[in-house]
Amino acid sequence: MKEQIRDLLSKHGTLPVAVSDIADDADLYAAGLSSFASVQLMLGLEEAFDIEFPDHLLNRKSFSSIQAIEDTLKVILEEEAA
Amino acid sequence: MNVLAEVQGKSLVERARQAAAVAGQFADDVDREGRFPHEAVAAMKEARLLGIQVPVHLGGEGASIADIAEISSIISQECASSSMIFAMHHIKLSSEVEHGIGDAWHEGFMRRVADEQLLIASSTTEAGIGGNLRNSICGIEVEGDICRLTKEATVISYGEQADAILITSRAHPDAAMTDQVMTVFLKGQYTLEKTHDWDTMGMRGTRSEGFLFKGEAPKEQILPQPFAEIAAESMLAVCHILWSGVWYGIAVNAVARAQDFVRKAAKANPGSMPPGALRLAEVSSKLQLIKSNVIAGLQKYDEAKANPASLTSMGFLVAMNNIKLASSQGVLDVINHCMLIAGIAAYKNNTPYSLSRHLRDAHSAQIMISNDRILSNTSNLLLAHKQNTSLLG
Structure with missing residues (x-):
């Protein structure tokens, strides 16, 4: 899942650094993730995983690191399966 | 100490009115000369209004953003420049109050702001x-x-x-x-x-x-928390709400002047409805919309503060952006309407009904953080955030 997140991050994140240089727990906002790019990334994730982000997970924390994105995706996938 | 006790024996609103009266006395001169309203700021310091947001345990009064919005509106009814300075000071102070507690240097700074009435x-x-x-x-x-x-x-x-x-x-x-x-x-x-x-x-x-x-x-x-978090968790919301309080105050005073004009006309011609009366009724409803908008913003901020994750949620950001847009546009709409009511008496300078300063001051609202920038930010958020369809939620 992290690999897919990394692919989408390099496609939509418009980061000034290579995604391969970013650790799983590194702060993506400090790495240069803008609010515009975070929404583009979210749309990419929705499309790739065939999910919909519920409003309560649309906050800064959900997109704050690669690990946080994976955690958020797992919550959504669980909620949708339930 | 006696002075302090006397000041603090009065309500915040009383103290705000005291400072507003001084601001009003010099508002036209400040506007004409393009000078700093030092009398008004001195009056704010005398009324101990610059440190009210600082928590009680650090020597302040723990005033809420709602209290500060109310004071901004009171001062703005007399002098929008003075009120904007008051609001901007408290926007900066909110970053300290929300993000500097627990840090020795920043707590010391807040103490100094309260004790010495420092302007930030x-x-x-x-x-x-x-x-x-x-x-x-x-x-x-x-x-x-x-x-x-x-x-x-x-x-x-x-x-x-x-x-x-x-x-x-x-x-x-x-x-x-x-x-x-x-x-x-x-x-x-x-x-x-x-x-x-x-x-x-x-x-x-x-x-x-x-x-x-x-x-x-x-x-x-250096504040320990990244500015990204300070901006997202408190500064932008406080900014939009307090600015809206300032703009609401400008609109309130424009309507008060238009109403004075209509009442004077009514007294001059007993038994007949003055020509501006219908427009006054119309503008009263427009003013109420701005007021409701600011109050809704304050309520939303209070609710979100109780649940920090929602302070950075897209729904909250959209709501705060909308509050800024509506009040910055609404104030101009209200003043334009009041211009129609008082006509040439509003257009002229130096009449009790003049709206020149109000109109010029209010034109800053759409460009202090450009509304176009806010719209493009909201349009981005709306690609993700789905609207809350409930009336009360």
Whole structure:
């Protein structure tokens, strides 16, 4: 899942650094993730995983690191399966 | 101490009215001369209004953002420039109150703000960032215990008159543009070399000149939390709400003047309805919309504060953006309407019904963080956030 997140991050994140240089727990906002790019990334994730982000997970924390994105995706996938 | 006890025996609203009365006395002169409203700011200090937001245990009064919005509106009814200075000071102070508690230096600073009634200015704008305060070009350099910063600050409102400046920069010279911190520099720790003057249509008293800022201070004056979080969790919301309080105050006074005009006409011709009366009824409903908008913003902020994750949620950001848009546009609509009511008496300067200063001051609302920037930010958020369809939720 992290690999897919990394692919989408390099496609939509418009980061000034290579995604391969970013650790799983590194702060993506400090790495240069803008609010515009975070929404583009979210749309990419929705499309790739065939999910919909519920409003309560649309906050800064959900997109704050690669690990946080994976955690958020797992919550959504669980909620949708339930 | 007796003075302090006497001041604190009065309600915040009484103290605000006291400062507003002084602001009103000099408002036209401040506007005409484009000068800092030093009498009004001295009156705010005398009424001990600059430290009210500081928590009680640090020597303040723990006033809420709602209290401060109310005071902004009261002062703005007399002098919008004075009120905007009051609001901007408290927007900066909110960053300290929300993000500086628990840190020895910042707690000490808050104590000083309350004790000495220090006036705090803000420097977020910088040459070359295109107005996006979430980007910085300059970076703060830390060497040993000292931090140093040079910034081409194209706007620092009342920079020359302030006792301290909260200034944004990159976290270090090699950081990404969005990796920012905010630092407090006290008067004496920086120099300001004027680069841009402030000769404007309205808000002439805020003295929002541009400067080359050069500062050096102990490094603990850098706020520990990243500026991205400060902006997202408190600053933008407080900013939109307090500015809206200022603009609401301008609108209230415009309507009061229009109403005086209509009542005078009614008394001059007993038994007949004056020509502006219907328009007054219309504008009263427009004013109520702005008021409801600001109150809704305050309620939403209170609810979100109780649940920190929602402070950075897209739904909350959309709501705060909408509050800024509606009140900044609404105030102009109200004043234009009042112009129709009082006609030439509103158009002329130096009549009791004049709206020239109101109209010119209110035109700043759409460009203080450009409404186009806010709309494009909201349009981005709306690609993700789905609207809450309930009336009360």
